[in-house]
Amino acid sequence: MFVGGEFYADERWTLDQPGVDTCGLTFLNGGKACLIVIADHLRAQGIGRVLLPAYLCPDIATTLERCGLTCSYYDIRPDLSIDLADLERKAAGEQAVYFINYFGFPHPPETQAVLKGLQRQGRLLIEDNAQTGFWEHSIGDFVFNSLRKCCAHDGGYLATRADVTAFIQRHRDAPNRRLPVIREYRARLAEYLFGNMDSYDELVKLYELSERYYAEDMAVAGDPQEKEAIERLDWAGMRRARRENYTYLLDAIRDIPGLTPIFPILTEDTTPLGLPVYVNGMARDELWNRLGEAGIGLTIHWQGILHDTRLNDNTAAVEMAGRMLTLACDQRTSRTQMDYMVESIQRILGEAKTGQS
Known part of the structure; x- marks a missing residue:
């Protein structure tokens, strides 16, 4: 049996007509393409630096830096909430603030209120919904997603009131190998x-x-074939499946002492990417490797932090990156597969506790 891993070609969720309204959204090659366009706009406005969360995929910082921006960082707590005091202190000298809705979970109202306050004071908000799929509510001046994390297609949608046409055209000839x-x-x-x-x-x-x-590559233009395929997916059904799977899996792992769910409550406005946990009963990498040997391909968010000199001076981020593992519960995953994953985790953690291998 296999569980998780990369998305494969799958027609089960394809509809005969569009399954999502993308009016007002600009389709690009993916989340990275959205970042390139946003960075070009910021530089055109005379903005040279972005304040980012210290817990993030290092590729985000790399892309922004390749576009000519510098990055500074505010603290994220182990429950993936924003350290609001640190954010407000560091945002005092910034013009652009970036935040991530981790694993599809929007930040709570009090956090959104602080972000909106920064926005009213003149900061541009960049809202990263790469792990969300399509969103229902947003507060950012720039909001984007990355669909390759949710389905077997490449593309990302950017929402903004700014005119970014010239920046998209600037990259129209960039290769997409x-x-x-x-x-x-x-x-x-x-x-x-x-x-x-x-x-x-x-x-x-x-x-x-x-x-x-x-x-x-720095490809920006979205592919029409990918766009059509993405928009004909049953996004409502996929959201429902992800939420049902998350609830089932959360209950299944509740009594496993070696795992701590980061989001123990599935909020109504969440489309979960996966079920992130902290591994406590053994080395996370050993558990990940042994699950892989059992045909269970899980994702680590984000191991690159451990070795990235821009990010690994943040003790909390390094600790989180060393223990976090994302359990699969997307629309492909059946209850039989989730049961197999849970049983495998229990067995491996049990063997680690008793010294078996």
């Missing part, structure tokens, strides 16, 4: 998982090549 590679990977991954018709080593090579192209 990743797209044909990741399309081939997703098709062949489905064949491998369901028919054993492909080579695992070849799949790994394809995926690594797609990730290298994604890191190197």
Whole structure:
């Protein structure tokens, strides 16, 4: 049995007509493309620095820096809430503030009130919904998502009142070497998982090549075929499945002493990316590796923090990055798969406790 891993080509959630309203949104190549356009706009406004959360994917800082911006950081607590005192203190000298709705969970009203207060004082808010899919409510001057984290398609939508047309056009000729590679990977991954018709080593090579192209290239334009496929997905059904799976999985792991859920309550306005936990009963990386050997591919958010000199001087962020693991509960995941994942975790943690291997 397999659980999690990268998204594969899957028609089960495809509708005959659009399943989401994207009016007022600009379709781009992905979350990175949205960041490039936002950075270009900030620089055109004379803004050279962005205040970011200290707990984030290092690729965000890398992209902003490649676009000519510098980054500073405010503290995030272990429950992924914003340290509001630190934010307000550091925002005093900033013109742009970036915040992340981690794992699809919006920040609570009191946090949003502080962010809106900064906005009223003239700061531009950049709202990162990369882990959310499509959002219902937002407060940012720039709001974006990244659909490759939610389905087997590349693309991201940007919402803003600013005119960013010129910045999109500026990058119209940027190559997108990743797209044909990741399309081939997703098709062949489905064949491998369901028919054993492909080579695992070849799949790994394809995926690594797609990730290298994604890191190197600065593609902005969205692909029309990807856009059509994304908009014809049953986003309401996928949201419902994710929420039901999260609730089921949360209950299933509640009594496992080696795991601590970061979000023990699923709020009404949340479309969860996954179920993030802290691993307490053994080394997180050992658990992750052993689950992988059992066919369970889980994501670490974000291991790169541990080795990134821009970020690893933040003790709390390093501690979080060293213990966090995201359990799979997306729309692909059945209860049988979740049961297998939970049973595997219990077994591995139990063996670690008794000294078995």
